[in-house]
Amino acid sequence: MQNPFFKQIENKTGVGMEDIFELANAIQNADFKNEKQVRKIVQRVSKLAKKPITRDLEDKIVQSIVKDGNALDFSKIEKMMKQ
Structure with a gap:
């Protein structure tokens, strides 16, 4: 996309809009x-953010999301990432 808004997001995040849209679609249909x-x-998400996580942290994040089912608590996940 050549939209300046999307180009600005790409420049700030280093993540292409195609990747963001694919991730959004995966999340929406998950x-x-x-x-x-x-x-x-x-x-x-870890790969796109260029923030590798340990298998242990991945397990904790996955279990937290699966346990809550349809609710994603991004603040809870963010706290886990900072540990």
Whole structure:
């Protein structure tokens, strides 16, 4: 996309809009009770953000999301990432 708004987001984040839209689509269509789907999304976010996470932290994030089902508590996940 050549929209200046999206170009600005790409420049600030270093993540292409195509990747962001693919991630948004995956999140929108995900079954957050399905551990395999949630794990793939967590891995994808980690990769896009260029923030590698340990397997232990990945497990904690995945279990937190799966346990809550349809609710994503981003503040809770953010706190886990800062530990």
